[in-house]
Amino acid sequence: MSQTESSATRTDGVLIVGSITADLTTFSHRLPSRGETVLGDDFTLVLGGKGANQAIAVALAGSSAYMVSCVGTDLFAPLLTNGLQQAGVDIDHVSQVPGPSGIAHIRVDESGENDIVMVPLANASLSAEQIDAAFLAHASSSRVLLTQLEIPWALTQHAIRKAHESGLTVILDPAPATALDGSIWPLVDIVTPNETEASRLTGIVVTDADSAIAAGRWFTARGAGHALITMASSGAILVSETAVQHFPAIPVVAVDTTAAGDAFAGYLGAALARGNDLTDSIRQAMAAGALTVTQRGASPSLPQRAAVEALLDLHAGAAH
Template identity: 65%
Template sequence: MSTQIPGPPQDAAGVLVIGSVTMDVTTFSSRLPRPGETFLGNAFTLVLGGKGANQAVAAGRAGAPVRFVGCVGDDLFAPLVRQALTDADVDVSHLREVSGQTGVAHIRVDASGENDIVMVPLANAEITTEQIDAAFAEFTPTSRVLLTQLEIPFARTMHAIRRAHDAGLTVVLDPAPAHDLDESIWPLVDVVTPNETEASLLTGIEVDSRETAVRAGQWFVDRGVGQALVTMAAAGSVLVDADGVQDVPAHPVEVVDTTAAGDAFAGYLAASLAGGDELPAAIDRAAAAGAVAVTRRGASPSIPRADEVAATLAATAQGDSAQR
């Protein structure tokens, strides 16, 4: 299987993240309320969130130089968001303040660790092509990977992907939240990382097994994507490209909260590719990061540090050796 990703020289090790940022309002309860029901929970958090910001934090904790491009409002949440990103060593020089409210996500988590999310974009809708172009002008020479998602207007995402493709950056797309896309996007994407739900919505193939995940991955490849990585939580992932299929096992853990697990995965994947790892090694590291994230509550606070991910990889390797 071909696992080489094209891109700038190895000394260009930065990750450019263009995407959403929110304040996450998260409640925890034994179960989710039924429609019309008021149900008492047992905990509450207010932390940095948004798929773009979470992935930027993850890439930073993985060790990559990270530059984030997005928008916040001029409300009370804006300085909290900016400080949280700065504390994670994310460059926020292209995080623009606009009039209005910062994006908000309302997350509910039950005792099994499953969640549902309502994301209100607000300021995230104000990102502009001029803002994106300014970031590319400054950061392209020192970046290797563009990481982006679908929580900002799609026209802006498409513009960023075209700019990155033309500049020779590796384009990693986390297609979440999934919705109908212009098919001209796919030949510009080097790696796409849908989970089983997103893969089902985008391809029309109900992904509920390895076989259907492979079929969905092939759907992306047939449309021009370099590599399609379909993730299936505890069932692991399948990597599909023009040369075949590779299975990627999951790291077994006790699930507490799945919020931001996919973001931890995407950020570590991008950082590892930017650092020069080949795709299989980058995926394994990303999977370990996602596994650690689900053992903790919250979005950005659950994203692990590089040493924690390294310890998880070492423990998994030791367990594999013991079983031989």
């Protein structure tokens, strides 16, 4: 099926309005203290960015992924656009703008934990007109918007409003966490912060299920349809205005947690776009996130749908 035919006949599309970066990652026994140099074990240069990672996860999950973003005119640009295309992501609305592409500098220790400095660069050139053109082309064949906070907030907000007006399910991954305009929450169907992001946004320190529920209620009290707080090995908690549901983590050995949240968001959006119910979609997202931490890197660690389904089957069997 050609890309054009796919757009015309499929209605499982996910619009992803977000960032694309070149991820420069170092791996070391531990992270250096301030002013210290440590010797590392490995280095990778791969396609990343929360938007790109989520788009690839959507495509790997089997749904139509429409990326809306910008890359630069530097040496990294072909790596980024070719990587998206090879993963099956539609890049008709990825613009090339003068200057450098976005960069993420990632450091990973032997436990798999990481820290990241993301420099937006070309991502800051995204425009409302570019977003409008993508919605005009793909809103009718899509069911879900995925967006994050690595692009200018005004444009994230614009995409959310367009998606809400178009009847799409809006999923906001509020990362990196920053103070947001409260008027946006009634337009968000599902917000997916981890513990750190939920703590920063709500002022409620999330350390356990009770504090996660309290943070979730902060979002729903402001109009969000659902708050889905992810807590790594403690699983995830879904909070709506009337209910709370806990999803246990799938135990795995973590190698690198980079892009786990993006795998989660991408698989969640793809499953909802295919018409799955929210509970089943979250279970698929949990399995995708679990598999992602078992591999190094951002986009290279994102799992195939068959692997996600196999892990779910294995986990279901172990539970009985």
